[in-house]
Amino acid sequence: MSQRYLLSRFIDLLVVLFGVSIIVFLMIRLIPGDAVAIMLGANTEITPDRIAELKSRIGLDQPMVIQYGRWIWGAVQGDLGTSIWTGRPVLQEIGANIWPTVELTLLSVLVGAGLSIPLGAFMAEARGKGAEVAVRIGAIAGLTIPSFWLGIVSIFFVAKFLPGVQALGYVPFTEDPLGNLQRMILPVIALSLPMLANLSRLVRSAMLDALSQDYIRTAKAKGANRRRIIYKHALRNALIPFITSVGVSAGYLLGGAIVIEQVFAIPGLGRLVLGAIAERNYPLVQATILVMTTAFVLVNFLVDMLYAVIDPRVSR
């Protein structure tokens, strides 16, 4: 990978993160009506004094540029403000809720991406008209099944037929590894299915593409066996578009996780941000969105880098 390429991608990354921070910063200021009055809530009497006090507490009485400067300077140093209701730093609240989301997303990416390779390779061997249609319908169905519905239906079946099994909630892996994994099974299946459908179709078409190349014919002529051809030669070249897709899917999963957490009562970032919206706890909403988006942007940056390592043509 050339240094020039790395540098230009790094500048892109900074520009995008800067843009993201501006959008998240402006969010709270775009709320129609006075966000401060809304934040004070219906239960307190709204007096000009109270509004002024809260405004100066969150710095809303300063010029925009200064507000942004302060906010971003704090954010870089790990200070994203304090939660309106609990008065705790929002980063602490995020820290307390981040692990279930990270675990759910990572496991789903592993399952979705991991299974899609053998499934795609298997589907690549099924040729012919009937198989084409079956693969296509199956992939589209997998992609359009609402994952939260799948979650709800699976909860129903477990509760009905396996009443002893605990399907809801979350226990940390460090406290009860088995209980943790048991509760993760259903959410991970629900969350990873669309990704599995998408990726296995991609693997299949990339494999079919690769299998028609000259080097495969050469490998066959050399007398390499079928397994070796599929897994060593075809798959390796099919992997390149695959990796980009995994990066993009990760963002989809991060969004999907918000809904799945709600279905399975998992105390993660999704529940945190939804709760914060309901309570009009805007600093917490802002911070959660900033953290999740930054994570997504960084993952995609790493995927781009990985891509350049695997396929040196990209970085030239």
Place this chain on the structure above:
Amino acid sequence: MINFARQNKLLSFAVIFVALQVLLALFAPVLGLQDPYAQIMVQRLKGPNVANWLGTDQLGRDILSRIIYGYRTSLLTCVTAVVLSLLAGGTLGMLAAYYRGWFDRIVMRLMDVLFAFPILLLAIAVIAVLGPSIWGAAIAIAIVYTPIFARLLRGPALVICESEYVTGAKAIGAGDMRIIFLHLLPNLASVVLVQTSLLLSAAILVEASLSFLGLGAQPPTPSLGLMLSEGRNFLLLAPWPAIFAGFAILFLSFGFNLLGDALRDTLDPRLRKES
């Protein structure tokens, strides 16, 4: 026509499947359905029966009627969102490809920033600002889709702008507007049609998710996502509201996805992915 249908079985199936659902939604008021808002308390949570083909919900409302009216809500929200984002994103992407230079760079950078957010998270952020409602959801989905349309249309538009017929048109002194409307737009039509259908399919899932989270349609509006979240509370007692509403979302989203997929093959064989 019949010959065409015979050659494109998948497309014909998709068209019929989608049309059926859209027509049901369009003509819901004249289908002689029960009032989707009427609460008949003595008939709460009944299973499918002769009077209520798909049963009733926790307030005794007819589920079949609520699902068909839910289609209306869902389609109205999603079509509005997709049309808005197509207008905004499509125009930006096309103009970026046509004018290139600094305009292109600034527009696409802006789109990159919007694209950097996970889809559902950006939608939730927009709703946090606008407040939860169907229109909030529609605008949120429109904003999320704008960069997607811009990116999707910029690529093909660039190719067309480089083509000989556009160079030729420029050479004989055709104005910008003439080239954009006469050459660029008609040649992008097939891409637009395919992508609109595919994105509509995804929008239906996003809208259902938002309503499920309480960020879209509000009760008592008949909404598929809302039916799922309400049905969840009575799941063991009466699973059908949640199960039927889920199938409805699946069928609607599946139909548009299949339609887009089949259209891609038919309209532009060059775009065809080996599937």
